[in-house]
Amino acid sequence: xxxxxxxxxxxxxxxxxxxxxxxxxxxxNFLESKxxxxxxxxxxxxxxxxxxxxxxxxxxxxDLAQITILDGTLAPGLKGHQGTTYxxxxxxxxxxxxxxxxxxxxxxxxxxxxxxxxxxxFGTAIGLLAAYYGGKLDVLVMRIVDxxxxxxxxxxxxVLLAILGRGIDKVIFALVISQWAYFARxxxxxxxxxxxxxxxxxxxxxxxxxxxxxxRHLLPNCMPPLIVIGAVNVANAIALEATLSxxxxxxxITEPSLGLLISNGYEYMLSGQxxxxxxxxxxxxxxxxxxxxxxERLREVLNPRLEK
Amino acid sequence: MNGKVDKPMIELCNISKRFIKKLxxxxxxxxxxxxxxxxxxxxxxxxxxxKVYKGEVVGxxxxxxxxxxxxxxxxAGVLEPSEGKIFYNGHDLKxxxxxxxKRVAIQxxxxxxxxxxxxxxxxxxxxxxxEAPIVHGIIKSTELDQYLNNLMPICGLKPSYKNRYPHQFxxxxxxxxxxxxxxxxxxxxIVCDEVVSALDVSIQAQILNMFMEHRRKFGFASLFISHDxxxxxxxxxxxxxxxxxxxxxxxxxxxLFKRPLHPYTQALFDEIPSFxxxxxxxxxxxxxVPSPFLPPSGCHFHPRCSKKMEICRKEEPKTIIVDTDxxxxxxxF
Amino acid sequence: xxFTDKELVVDGLxxxxxxxxxxxxxxxxxxxxxxxxxxxxxVGESGSGKSVTGLSVMGLVDPPGFVVDGKIIYQNEDIxxxxxxxxxxxxxxxxxxxxxxAMMSLNPVLRIDTQMxxxxxxxxxxxxxxxxxxxxxxxxxxxxxxxQRRLKSYPHQFxxxxxxxxxIxxxxxxDPAFIIADEPTTAIDVTIQTQILYExxxxxxxxxxxxxxxxxDLTVVAGLAxxxxxMYAGKIVEQGSxxxVLDRPLHPYTTGLIKSVxxxxxxxxxxxxxxxxxxxxxxxxxxxxxxxRCPRANGLCLEDPMFSTPLPEHNVxxxxxxxxxxxxx
Numbered sequence: 001x002x003x004x005x006x007x008x009x010x011x012x013x014x015x016x017x018x019x020x021x022x023x024x025x026x027x028x029n030f031l032e033s034k035x036x037x038x039x040x041x042x043x044x045x046x047x048x049x050x051x052x053x054x055x056x057x058x059x060x061x062x063d064l065a066q067i068t069i070l071d072g073t074l075a076p077g078l079k080g081h082q083g084t085t086y087x088x089x090x091x092x093x094x095x096x097x098x099x100x101x102x103x104x105x106x107x108x109x110x111x112x113x114x115x116x117x118x119x120x121x122f123g124t125a126i127g128l129l130a131a132y133y134g135g136k137l138d139v140l141v142m143r144i145v146d147x148x149x150x151x152x153x154x155x156x157x158x159v160l161l162a163i164l165g166r167g168i169d170k171v172i173f174a175l176v177i178s179q180w181a182y183f184a185r186x187x188x189x190x191x192x193x194x195x196x197x198x199x200x201x202x203x204x205x206x207x208x209x210x211x212x213x214x215x216r217h218l219l220p221n222c223m224p225p226l227i228v229i230g231a232v233n234v235a236n237a238i239a240l241e242a243t244l245s246x247x248x249x250x251x252x253i254t255e256p257s258l259g260l261l262i263s264n265g266y267e268y269m270l271s272g273q274x275x276x277x278x279x280x281x282x283x284x285x286x287x288x289x290x291x292x293x294x295x296e297r298l299r300e301v302l303n304p305r306l307e308k
Numbered sequence: 309m310n311g312k313v314d315k316p317m318i319e320l321c322n323i324s325k326r327f328i329k330k331l332x333x334x335x336x337x338x339x340x341x342x343x344x345x346x347x348x349x350x351x352x353x354x355x356x357x358x359k360v361y362k363g364e365v366v367g368x369x370x371x372x373x374x375x376x377x378x379x380x381x382x383x384a385g386v387l388e389p390s391e392g393k394i395f396y397n398g399h400d401l402k403x404x405x406x407x408x409x410k411r412v413a414i415q416x417x418x419x420x421x422x423x424x425x426x427x428x429x430x431x432x433x434x435x436x437x438x439e440a441p442i443v444h445g446i447i448k449s450t451e452l453d454q455y456l457n458n459l460m461p462i463c464g465l466k467p468s469y470k471n472r473y474p475h476q477f478x479x480x481x482x483x484x485x486x487x488x489x490x491x492x493x494x495x496x497x498i499v500c501d502e503v504v505s506a507l508d509v510s511i512q513a514q515i516l517n518m519f520m521e522h523r524r525k526f527g528f529a530s531l532f533i534s535h536d537x538x539x540x541x542x543x544x545x546x547x548x549x550x551x552x553x554x555x556x557x558x559x560x561x562x563x564l565f566k567r568p569l570h571p572y573t574q575a576l577f578d579e580i581p582s583f584x585x586x587x588x589x590x591x592x593x594x595x596x597v598p599s600p601f602l603p604p605s606g607c608h609f610h611p612r613c614s615k616k617m618e619i620c621r622k623e624e625p626k627t628i629i630v631d632t633d634x635x636x637x638x639x640x641f
Numbered sequence: 642x643x644f645t646d647k648e649l650v651v652d653g654l655x656x657x658x659x660x661x662x663x664x665x666x667x668x669x670x671x672x673x674x675x676x677x678x679x680x681x682x683x684v685g686e687s688g689s690g691k692s693v694t695g696l697s698v699m700g701l702v703d704p705p706g707f708v709v710d711g712k713i714i715y716q717n718e719d720i721x722x723x724x725x726x727x728x729x730x731x732x733x734x735x736x737x738x739x740x741x742x743a744m745m746s747l748n749p750v751l752r753i754d755t756q757m758x759x760x761x762x763x764x765x766x767x768x769x770x771x772x773x774x775x776x777x778x779x780x781x782x783x784x785x786x787x788x789q790r791r792l793k794s795y796p797h798q799f800x801x802x803x804x805x806x807x808x809i810x811x812x813x814x815x816d817p818a819f820i821i822a823d824e825p826t827t828a829i830d831v832t833i834q835t836q837i838l839y840e841x842x843x844x845x846x847x848x849x850x851x852x853x854x855x856x857x858d859l860t861v862v863a864g865l866a867x868x869x870x871x872m873y874a875g876k877i878v879e880q881g882s883x884x885x886v887l888d889r890p891l892h893p894y895t896t897g898l899i900k901s902v903x904x905x906x907x908x909x910x911x912x913x914x915x916x917x918x919x920x921x922x923x924x925x926x927x928x929x930x931x932x933x934r935c936p937r938a939n940g941l942c943l944e945d946p947m948f949s950t951p952l953p954e955h956n957v958x959x960x961x962x963x964x965x966x967x968x969x970x
Contacts, residue, residue, distance in 0.1 A: 198426035201386050202486070206440040206493065207413040216439075220430040371830035372801075478918060479687070508686035508857055513901035513914035520911065535830060542903040542912070561908065579835045581864040583904060586883060588864035590839035593832050597800070 029301045036297030043290040050105040057099035058084060062254065067094045073268065076275050089275040091265060097275060101283045104258040108287070111168070111257065112238035115175035119237075120230050122176060123183025128222070130184070131191030132214055142188065145181045153178035153240060161249045171250050175237050186229050190222040224302040231295040235288045242284055258284045315398045316359035317529050318383060318416075318497060323392035325353040325378055350600045352378040354553040356392070357627075360497070365523065365530045367544030367561070369537055369576075373600050374550040376533045380499045383531055384418035414444055417490035421502035423482035427474040433485055434470040441492045455492075462525075463488040464518060480511035484518070491522065499531045504539060516543060537580055541565055546633070549573050552600060552608040555627070558635040569636045571613045607639065615640060644677040644849035647716075647818040649698070649736070651675075654711035656690075656697045659704075663923040667693040667706065669875035675819050675851040682866035682883065683855045684898075688919045690875040691855045695821045698853075699738050700728045734764040737812035741824040743804035746811055747796040753780075754792035757811055764815045779810040783840045802833030806840060813844055819851040826861065838865060859902060863887055871895050874920055874930035881955035891951060891962035893935045929960070937961040 031037050049056060059066045071080040071094035079085050080094075088097035130141040148156070160174040194200065195218065203213045244250035245259030253260065258280045265276025329348040339346075353375045360366050368376045381387040383394070385401075394401045396412050404412060420426040427436055437459065438452045447455050457467045463484045474482055483503060490498055500519070504512040520543060523530065534540050540547055540561075547564045549557040549572065557570040568574045575593045595612040598604055604611050610620040619639050628641045652672050658665040668690045675681055685691040696702050698713055700720065713720040720731060740746060748756055757776035761767060767775075773792070780788035783806040796804055805825055812820055822841070826834040842865065845852050854866060862869055862883065869886040871879040871894065879892040890896045899905065900913035917934040920926060926933055928943040935942070941960040948956050951964045 198420040198422055199428045201381070202418070202420065202426055202489065203428075204386055205384050205413070205416075205418045206489075207410045208440065208443060212443070217428055217431075221428070371832060480918065508919075509859070509898060510686060510901055510915040511918070513903075513912040514916075516903070517911045517914060520909075536903075537831075538903040542906065542908055576831065579831050581838075581860040583860050583863050583887065583899075583902065585864055587867075590835050590842055590864070592835040592839050596803075597830075597832070599800075 026301055030297055033297050033300075036293055039290040039293035039297075042286065043294050046105065046287050046290065047109065049102060050109045053099075053102040053106045057096070057102045059096050059099050061095035061100040061103060062256075067096075069094045073273050073276070075273070076279075088279045089273075091261075091276045092268065097279050100256070100261055101258070101280050104256055104261050104280060105283060105287065107168075107251065107255055107257040108238050108241060108259070108284070111172060111175065111241050111251075112234045115172045115179065115237045115241075116230055116234040118172070119176045119179035119233060120183050120226065123180035124187045124219075124222075124226065126180070127184035127187030128191055128214060128219060131188045131195060132210070132218065138188070141184065145184050148178075148181040149185070153236070154243060157240060157244055158247075158249060161244065166249065166252050168251055168255060171241060171244065174244075175240060178240070179233050179237060182229055182233065183226065186225050187222050190225055191218055194218055194221045228295055228299045228302060231291060231298065235291040235295070238284070238291075239288050316395075317362045317397060318358075318360045318531075319395040320356055320358040320379075320383070321393045321395070323353055323356040323358075323379075323382060323389045323394070324351070325375070325382060325387065326351055326390045348601055351553050351603060352600065353382070353389070356555060358548070358555070360529050360531060362496075363523075363527050363529050364546065365532055365544050367540035367547045368531060368533045368550060369535065369540050369547060370550035371535060371597065373552060373597060375553040376550050377501055379550075380418065380501045380531055380533050383497075384416055384499045385413050386418065410444075414440070414493050415495050416497045416499070417493065417495040418499040418501065419483075419486050419490055419503045421505055423479045423486065423506060426486050427482055427489075429474055432471050432473060433465075436474070436485060437488045437492050440489070444493065446493060459488055459492060462522070463491065464514070478511075480507050480515060483507065483515055487515075487518070487522075491526070494526075495528055497529050497531075499533070501533045502535065505534065505536065512539070519543065537576065549576070552598060552603050554608060554637060555635070556609070556637045558633075559631075560633050563631075563634060569630065569634070569641070570638050571615050571640070572609050575612075575614075607637075643847075644818050644851070647677045647851065648714075649675040649819050649851065650712075650714040651694075651698060652712045652714065654694065654697055654713065655709045656693050656702055656706055657709045658706040660923075665922045666875050666925070667922060668697060670711070671872070671875075671877050672711075673870055673877065673880065675853055677818065677851050678845065678849040679868065680845065680852040680854055680866045682862035682869045683853060683872060684857065684859060684862055684869060685872035686857050686919060688874070688922060689872040690922075691857075691872050692823050694872070695738065695823045695853065695855050698821060699732060699736065701738070730764070733760065733817070734815045735817055736819045736821065737815070737817040739805070739808050739812050739820065739822045739825045741827055743801070743808040743825075744796065746808040747804065749796050751795075752792070753794055753796070753807060757792070757814060760811055760814050775814065776810075779814055780807070782813070782844065783807070783810045784836065785810070802829055802836065805829065805833075805837055809837070809840060809844075813848075813850075816848065817850065819853070820845075821853045821855070823855045824857070827856065827858070834861070841865075859887070859898060860904075871898070874925060875922060876930065876958060878931070878958045879956065881952070885952065885955045889952070889955075889963075891955065891957040891964065892931075892959050893937050893961070893963070894931050896963060897934075929958075 054060065061067060068081060071086070071090050072092050074080060074086050074090045076087060076089040077085065078089070080090070086096050086098070088101065090096055091100065126141055130138040156178040157174040160177060161170060164170040164173070200213065200217060203217050241250055241257060242259030242262070245257050246263040248263065250259060251257055261280035262277050262284070265280070268276050327350040356379060368379065370376050378387065382389050401409070401412065434452065434456055437456060441447045441455065442449050442452065456470055460467050460469065465481065465484050465488065474485070477485065504515050507515060516539065532540065532543055544561050547559060547561050548555055549570065551572050557564065557568070557573050564573070568577055579592065581588065593612050598608065598611065606622050607620045607625050610616045613620065617639060625637050625639045627635050627637045630636050630641055651674070654668055654671045656668040658667055671694055673681060683691045683694065693702065693706070697708050702708060708721055711721065715735065720728070723731060754773060754776055757779065758769060758772040761772040761775060776792060777788040780791055785791055785803060785806055799807060826837055829837065838861070841852065844850060854862065856862060866883050869881065869883045870877045871886065871892065873894050879886055879890065879895050886895060887899065890899055894915070897913070897915035901915060903912060906912045915934055920930055920933070929938070929946050932938045932942040946958045946960050948958050950956050951962055
């Protein structure tokens with residue numbers, strides 16, 4: 001128990017807006033953490049930069065016409081042959097690291113977001129059906145999920161890519177397959193809890209169709225944990241893809257993501273030309289970290305939901 | 309008020325409901341190996357016969373575990389009975405085709421106990437109330453606003469509440485929204501499952517008044533489930549007392565409260581704290597409420613009955629018609 | 642040990658909550674006295690502040706709630722000025738609490754005997770064996786059959802009513818002088834409620850324990866309590882002996898509450914009800930909080946009423962108390 005030191009501790013705050021869409025309440029809660037706000041800003045900043053990469057960067061590092069090997073392995077800050085300053089240095093082919101990172105981010109994020117999104121849709125659909133229909137379908141699906149989750153995602157992705165070969169679509173496919181199980185399990189759990197609640201019974205009573213109940217009543221109430229898991233998975237997918245590319249099984253060299261950049265520059269680390277690996281590495285780190293901090297805060301804010 | 313027409317609106321014949329806790333794979337294997345593990349069965353309802361006539365309010369009273377909520381859910385179509393038939397205006401519900409089934413389902417509505425979980429937290433009030441009427445073609449979506457403007461004030465809600473979310477309302481208001489949701493489809497029968505139990509006394513009075521007003525206005529019949537006997541006495545025409553899945557007594561409200569016949573009903577009435585009695589020496593019924601997994605043999609109430617006889621332990625009592633509109637399930641009669 | 646002359650005096654208690662939505666004056670200047678062997682019923686509806694009052698006395702109010710003012714005097718000490726360590730000694734040994742949900746008193750992963758022995762050893766210097774036998778004795782006293790076997794059970798193996806009785810047994814273990822019961826029988830059936838009331842009544846009369854019974858159910862208070870205090874929007878609006886308050890209510894809220902009980906109305910007729918809803922504690926109207934729902938309100942009520950004593954030992958906080966009538970209906 002605390003005794004207030006003085007009564008004047010309590011200023012009468014202006015009545016805040018608790019009416020209105022739950023979303024607004026959520027946003028104001030979320031922004032109360034300074035760390036999370038900064039991380040979110042960084043995250044959205046990265047997204048924007050990645051989206052506008054072709055417009056921002058000084059060169060397209062994969063257009064062979066724009067690079068010259070004469071500018072190879074220049075340290076950060078040095079000027080190149082034609083007088084352009086390479087702020088983050090160049091790699092062995094003469095590619096501007098900054099541009100390469102921007103393009104690499106673009107690809108990494110694109111893959112992360114799209115595979116995360118597809119895994120979400122696929123996993124949610126399966127989890128929802130398993131929860132709603134129950135019985136043998138539920139048992140079957142959940143055993144497959146358990147099986148899948150007992151293997152490390154990296155292993156599954158490696159095996160799939162070994163079979164399928166390289167290519168951006170195959171990478172996305174592999175990532176989706178290694179990720180959908182988390183969604184399915186989470187959705188099933190939440191759906192089972194929500195299914196028992198009386199508003200679902202009421203919907204049954206009102207003779208609404210199964211499809212309607214599943215999508216209009218059950219699904220929206222299973223969303224909160226999904227959003228969190230979705231965001232976590234995007235970060236995971238990005239890291240996973242980077243790992244695959246680093247190992248050389250992910251994207252082809254023509255579409256290098258951050259992982260490939262790091263891998264390329266690995267051999268140059270020992271000779272002191274750290275920038276070819278380290279800067280993409282930092283970019284990857286900052287991206288994944290900001291997404292993770294964002295989702296942590298989101299989880300905090302969504303979990304003790306003020307129902308009453 | 310007893311609007312007895314030829315056919316009862318709702319009739320339940322020999323309805324039983326068992327909840328079985330099935331053995332999972334491990335338990336099945338273990339039992340095959342010779343260990344005796346049996347499925348756990350709860351006999352929630354045991355051979356229930358019930359009639360509700362047009363416009364009647366039948367109150368169902370009893371304590372937790374007596375099966376009244378299960379009964380309500382079976383009537384409302386939310387649960388399927390394990391055995392027995394349900395008739396609606398004389399038609400066996402199982403014999404109806406899909407379209408007719410749906411039409412009947414809309415006619416029988418239910419209002420639940422917990423105002424906090426019976427509304428979809430992510431739907432606006434206008435969607436909660438308006439969804440079913442639009443889906444079932446009772447109104448067109450363009451007519452929704454007008455429809456709500458008429459319906460909501462009848463339920464004590466301001467039409468401006470249309471665009472709000474459930475979490476912005478108090479318990480009593482949410483219950484009003486739930487009531488509006490049921491009334492929106494013009495039902496002929498409403499099952500009320502402890503609808504005022506979670507509300508404060510002053511709000512309870514408002515909601516009960518509203519219920520009685522609606523009943524007068526719209527003429528629906530109702531199954532009113534509650535553990536609060538004074539509430540049941542106030543709103544019902546006829547009352548049914550349940551104990552551990554069986555109906556033990558049935559009578560018009562006046563007769564039942566003037567002269568309860570079954571020992572359980574009598575004990576129940578004795579136990580209600582009355583306002584006038586001060587500094588009571590509480591004297592509870594002896595014994596514990598039996599577990600629904602292991603109901604006592606014969607008459608379920610016999611271990612706690614002050615008037616028990618030898619036969620009560622051995623045989624289930626038959627339902628005896630004591631008078632017009634009076635039934636008792638007891639060996640004393 | 643039988644208590645005869647212990648007193649717990651709550652004087653001017655104020656507990657406020659500093660929430661995002663504003664300042665909530667959950668308990669706004671509440672005063673009452675608990676005495677040995679006597680039962681005080683604290684009656685109010687949701688939002689009246691009755692539960693927070695109980696929690697404040699026990700020192701269980703956590704941020705964003707703070708006890709802002711007032712004194713709670715027991716044995717010449719102000720409990721509110723105790724340190725956390727001293728408070729822990731006081732809590733459980735001198736005053737215990739029972740909650741609406743028995744699981745708030747019981748740890749679901751520990752056996753009953755473990756929990757009871759733990760409670761005993763925290764406040765007394767006794768051996769394990771002696772503690773176990775006291776625990777078994779306590780279970781018998783609350784009417785639980787076969788206590789030796791029951792001690793080895795987990796909370797989930799009891800029914801709701803029995804769990805509540807176990808919670809009462811735990812509360813009584815260290816012979817507290819006072820017990821605060823916060824709606825312990827609200828979620829329980831009538832027959833089980835009667836059993837619990839019987840046990841509590843027996844314990845209070847045998848041991849002289851003083852009881853604060855917090856509830857919204859007037860009928861239980863009628864049968865159980867010696868004195869009644871009615872709370873509305875954080876304040877006590879009426880206080881007196883149970884006969885006085887229930888037979889000759891002074892405050893319009895009390896009158897409204899009594900009249901809206903179904904048993905006091907004719908069958909089939911609309912129930913007398915109090916119009917409107919309880920005000921939000923963040924946004925209280927100026928003056929008397931009941932003003933907007935009161936059939937007797939007028940301009941005077943724009944000023945917050947003070948306590949007056951129109952009848953002997955019967956206080957009311959109202960500008961227009963019902964001093965004229967001789968009872969309800």
